[in-house]
Amino acid sequence: MSVPETKLHPSNNELERDSLNELTLRALITSKEAGVVIGKGGKNVAELRESTGVKASVSQSVKGVQERILTVSGPLEGVAKAFASVARILTENNTNKSLSSTTDNTCTIRLLVSHNLMGSIIGRQGAKIKSIQDVSGARMTASKALLPQSTERIVEVRGVPSAVSMAISEIGQCLLEDKEKQHGTILYDPVASPMLKEHRASITRTGNGSDFTPSGEAGSHQRRISQSLEDEVKAQHISIPSDMVGCIIGKGGSKISEIRQLSGSRISIARVPDDETSERLFTIYGTAEANERALFLLYGELEKEKERRLNSVMRESVEEEQ
Incomplete structure (x- = not known):
C-alpha cells in the first residue's frame, strides 16, 4: 500500500523562521530505511509524531535515486527523542546493520549540517565533538567534503538509540546557539545529482579515448538530454x-x-x-x-x-x- 508523502525540502526562509527554541534537523536515509521509518500505512511515522510532538516526514521516492531525506522539526527535546525512535526502529528491523558496528542495537544516523555550522559542532581543535562523544557515548564522524550542489556536509552519529538521542540533543544545542550562521545554506537534494550520473553512465569510454553512445536516434536523444542537463545555468x-x-x-x-x-x-x-x-x-x-x-x-x-x-x-x- 502506497503512502502519500510530503516533499521535504524546506526553503531557507522556512528554516530561518523557526522560533529560537525550535530546531529543524535533516538526515540522509536509504530508500529501504525510509520504508521502515514510515511503516505500513504510515504507522511508524505517525506514532513517532504523536509520542514526541514533532513534525516528521520523508521526501518522495524517486525512481533510480537510492537516498531520501528525513526531516524532523520541533522543540530540541522532541527532535532528539524522535531520532532515538528512528534509531530504535532501524535497529529492530536490522535495516541499518551495514552502517552499524557489530553490536546489533547500534545504529548510524547521517545528519545533514550546513558547512557554516560545522565549526560549532567540532569546536576548537575538535574539543566540542570530543565532549559530545564523551557525554553521550556515541561515536561521531564529520565529513570534509560538501555534498553535491549544496553547502551541507554529513555528520555521522553512531551508537545505541539512547546515545544517539543524547548526542543529537548536544548537536542541536550547538546549532541553536549559532543559528544565524545557517543563513544562505544551499540544502542538499539527492534527486538533483543522480540524474546527471545516470545520463553519464550511458557514455562508455572506448580504448582510444573517444566517447560513444548507442547508435541511431536513441543515442542522439540521450546526448541531447545529457547536454541540456549539464549546460543549464x-x-x-x-x-x-x-x-x-x-x-x-x-x-x-x-x-x-x-x-x-x-x-x-x-x-x-x-x-x-x-x-x-x-x-x-x-x-x-x-x-x-x-x-x-x-x-x-x-x-x-x-x-x-x-x-x-x-x-x-x-x-x-x-x-x-x-
Whole structure:
C-alpha cells in the first residue's frame, strides 16, 4: 500500500523562521530505511509524531535515486527523542546493520549540517565533538567534503538509540546557539545529482579515448538530454562573513579570479554587507558542476583562513606564556 508523502525540502526562509527554541534537523536515509521509518500505512511515522510532538516526514521516492531525506522539526527535546525512535526502529528491523558496528542495537544516523555550522559542532581543535562523544557515548564522524550542489556536509552519529538521542540533543544545542550562521545554506537534494550520473553512465569510454553512445536516434536523444542537463545555468547564493571576504578576493582580486577560472562559474559579490548579519552575499552563476566546483573552492579558502587565524592566536598565546 502506497503512502502519500510530503516533499521535504524546506526553503531557507522556512528554516530561518523557526522560533529560537525550535530546531529543524535533516538526515540522509536509504530508500529501504525510509520504508521502515514510515511503516505500513504510515504507522511508524505517525506514532513517532504523536509520542514526541514533532513534525516528521520523508521526501518522495524517486525512481533510480537510492537516498531520501528525513526531516524532523520541533522543540530540541522532541527532535532528539524522535531520532532515538528512528534509531530504535532501524535497529529492530536490522535495516541499518551495514552502517552499524557489530553490536546489533547500534545504529548510524547521517545528519545533514550546513558547512557554516560545522565549526560549532567540532569546536576548537575538535574539543566540542570530543565532549559530545564523551557525554553521550556515541561515536561521531564529520565529513570534509560538501555534498553535491549544496553547502551541507554529513555528520555521522553512531551508537545505541539512547546515545544517539543524547548526542543529537548536544548537536542541536550547538546549532541553536549559532543559528544565524545557517543563513544562505544551499540544502542538499539527492534527486538533483543522480540524474546527471545516470545520463553519464550511458557514455562508455572506448580504448582510444573517444566517447560513444548507442547508435541511431536513441543515442542522439540521450546526448541531447545529457547536454541540456549539464549546460543549464543556475544561480546559487551563499553568505560569507565580511571579515572573511578579503581572503577569498585575494590581493588585487587574484584569488577570486582564480576561483572563477578554475570553476567556470561567474561569481558576483555584494558591495555592502547585510545590515543584520554583517555578511556579504556571493552569487554564483553556472552549470551545476561548475557551481559545485566554485563552492568547493570558496569554502576551501575559508577553511584555510580559519586555520591560519587559529594558528596565529595559538602562537600569540604561547609567546605570552613565555
